[in-house]
Amino acid sequence: MTTSNTAATPTVRMWFDPACPWAWMTSRWLMEVEQVRGISVDWQIMSLSVLNEGRDLPEDYAALMRNAWGPVRVLIAAKEAHGDQVVKPLYDALGTRIHPGGRSLREPGQADQIIAEALAEVGLPAELAQAAHTDEHDEALRASHSVGISLVGDQVGTPIVAVDEVAFFGPVVSPAPKGEQAGKLWDGCVLVAGTPGFFELKRSRDVDPIFD
Numbered sequence: 001m002t003t004s005n006t007a008a009t010p011t012v013r014m015w016f017d018p019a020c021p022w023a024w025m026t027s028r029w030l031m032e033v034e035q036v037r038g039i040s041v042d043w044q045i046m047s048l049s050v051l052n053e054g055r056d057l058p059e060d061y062a063a064l065m066r067n068a069w070g071p072v073r074v075l076i077a078a079k080e081a082h083g084d085q086v087v088k089p090l091y092d093a094l095g096t097r098i099h100p101g102g103r104s105l106r107e108p109g110q111a112d113q114i115i116a117e118a119l120a121e122v123g124l125p126a127e128l129a130q131a132a133h134t135d136e137h138d139e140a141l142r143a144s145h146s147v148g149i150s151l152v153g154d155q156v157g158t159p160i161v162a163v164d165e166v167a168f169f170g171p172v173v174s175p176a177p178k179g180e181q182a183g184k185l186w187d188g189c190v191l192v193a194g195t196p197g198f199f200e201l202k203r204s205r206d207v208d209p210i211f212d
C-alpha cells in the first residue's frame with residue numbers, strides 16, 4: 001500500500017471591510033500566499049460599521065463609520081445578485097481607490113463616487129450603487145459579519161482569517177510581504193493560531209500601511 005505526503009489544500013476564508021487599510025494589506029499578502037502556497041482564498045464581507053454600533057467613538061471615526069456602510073452594502077448586494085465571483089474584483093476596485101488611491105470615505109459624497117467608479121470598472125450594473133443608501137441587504141451583511149466574528153470574538157476587527165477550523169485576527173503587517181516571505185509568514189500564522197491555548201502575539205505599530 002502506498003501513502004501520500006501531500007497535505008489537503010486548506011479551506012481559507014478572509015473577512016474584510018473595504019474601509020480598513022490593514023485588511024487591505026492583509027488581502028495583498030494573501031494574494032501572494034495564493035501563489036507560493038497553493039491556497040485559494042474565499043473572500044468574505046464584514047462591517048466595521050456593524051462592529052462599532054453603539055460604541056462611543058471620536059467624531060472623526062464616527063463619520064467614517066457612517067460612510068463605511070455604503071461600500072459593504074454594495075458588496076453584499078452585488079454578491080447576492082451576481083454571485084461570489086464578483087466579490088474580490090469589486091473589493092479590489094473599491095480598495096484601490098480608497099487605499100493606494102488615497103480617497104477618504106470621510107469626505108462627503110466620496111463614497112458614492114468611489115462606488116460608482118468601482119462598479120463601472122468591474123462591469124457591474126450601476127443600479128447596485130443604490131444599495132449603499134438602504135438597509136435592504138443589511139440582514140445578509142450582518143449574517144456574513146457574524147460568521148467571522150463568531151470565530152474570533154468581538155474584541156477584534158478586520159481582517160479575520162480562517163484556515164479550516166483555525167481562525168485569527170490579522171496579521172497586521174506593513175508592507176505586505178512578497179514571494180517566499182509571504183509564505184513564511186503564512187506558515188507561522190497558521191502554526192501559532194493552531195496551537196491550543198494560544199491567543200495573542202502583539203507589538204506596537206511604528207509604521208502606517210505602505211501601499212505598493
